[in-house]
Amino acid sequence: MSNTEACRIVGVDRRTGQKWRNGRKPTGTQRTAPAPLDLDGKPAPPTGPAGRSRFLTEAERIHIADRLREKATVRAIAAELGRSPSTVSREITRNAHPVSGAYRPHAAQARANARRPRPKPRKIGQTPELRDFIQHLLDLRWSPEQICQALRETFPDRPEMHVAVETVYQTLYLQGRGELRREVAAALRTGRARRIPHRQAATRRPRFAHPMVMISERPAEADDRAVPGHWEGDLIIGKDGASAIGTLVERATRYVMLLHLPAGRGAEQVRDALVATVQTLPAHLRRSLAWDQGAEMARHADFTIATDVPVYFCDPASPWQRGSNENTNGLLRQYFPKGTDLSVHSPEHLAAVAAQLNGRPRKTLDWDTPAERLHKLHTA
The missing domain is CATH 1.10.10 (Arc Repressor Mutant, subunit A)
Known part of the structure; x- marks a missing residue:
């Protein structure tokens, strides 16, 4: 609040409030406040004010x-x-x-x-012997960490010759101060003469051109699995990241559908495969899709327009938010081992694998199979 507003609420004159807040200096007729x-x-x-130094x-x-x-x-x-x-x-x-x-x-x-x-004179710049020692080892392409360890071993009884690794890095990245030659930066592993700033979370660039809707905004009916039609999706990746198979799992029934991606796992290929697969489902089984923030979903807005299925994105490094899909991907590795080429599998083979998974009884479904549970929903 302002001083005037605070004084009005308390019920005192504005000048009195200023004296209470700031105190008063001694004058010829007035003493300082006790x-x-x-x-x-x-x-x-x-007692300092809120937000004190x-x-x-x-x-x-x-x-x-x-x-x-x-x-x-x-x-x-x-x-x-x-x-x-x-x-x-x-x-x-x-x-x-x-x-x-x-x-x-x-x-x-x-x-x-x-x-x-600030700024304070730096230790390396003030000690010629230390500067020359570091300069020599940098010319030999030693890393700052190796140099700091060598300083402790070479001068064990001289703490003035010991520096932290960060001290060396800060000196390198402040070449304008003249403490070490600019050419020294070339001795670093990265070859950079400047330190790359780390962006804060609040300043990160948007992941996709179209804004993401996070999974926290997904309807509550999807969380308790009471209503079918909410899906979780992901990719399983083949050898050297060159091939992939898309996986879709329905949350209520654990029903599995596989996406054939023979042309790669780019955003356009994944979008087209998702649209073709989801459009085969009846309308009451097309409520939402949850996916991670992989680059393959860059065209998620186009998918939503074509199918009227909203896409909800999981938080980074939070695979448990798609638990059913992660569990299914583990089961699929029996058929598609890691480190193998997944592009060799035909659409017919993918359909056969999905049918076999959907025919397995599941404990979480009271030993029904996903296919049986999905059939019950159709006939109910």
Whole structure:
């Protein structure tokens, strides 16, 4: 809220609210506002506004010093400040007096301010011996990890000659600073002179030209398998990824249909095979199709237009969202082993394999076969 709105709700003047929020500086006629006290009459720990900085403030350092003089534990101080115990512990260790070990809040604040400015001079650039050692091994095409290990073995008693792997990488990718020659980047395995940024999930490009509808939006009737007509699909891949067979499994009956893909597993071939297969089904068995986010479904919008069957996409790395299909693919590997050429199988052979699977009794169907369960739905 704004200051004016907050003051109106509380029922005080706007200037009074500003003084409450910001405090007031001492003048010739006014003294500073007294520090607030807790229930025991002691100065209350400072409380910052929501979204406060991750850095400790000077007021918090004063509170730490006061409580240390009272022999309070680190965990008690952290609880009073609303900070992590490790934060308070690191603060005391880093900013205590280097000789006496006493914690002085204003000196601690000065030390913290002195360390904060960026950019900082890098260790490799400040140490010529270290820079030359790394330069020599990079010329021999050693990796940064190998170099860091060699530093520890060559200079075991000189920690100033030890660096982390990331330190070497950051120095390489900041050639404009002149710490290592630009030609050194060619010694890296990738040969890149720049680090490739990792895109965040929120900035990822769309997977397909037409937006995906995720499986979380699929009708609830598909989840409990009470209504037939909701299918799960996938591909089983042959040797060297050169051939494939499409698989469709109906969720309620576990009925299997196989797609013949003799011309490859591109988006157009998969779309045409899906359209031809699904159009053989009656209308009440064409309710939805669930698929993973494979590139073969790039033409999913065309499939939906041709068949009026919506496609719902699973989340990445979530095969359990198509559990029936994954189980069926495992059964199909008895007929189509991994590492074999799947293009040699004719449509007739695929139909025979599907018929054999649909004729197996299934425990999950109370020992009915998928074909029997599908027939019951037709005659019901």
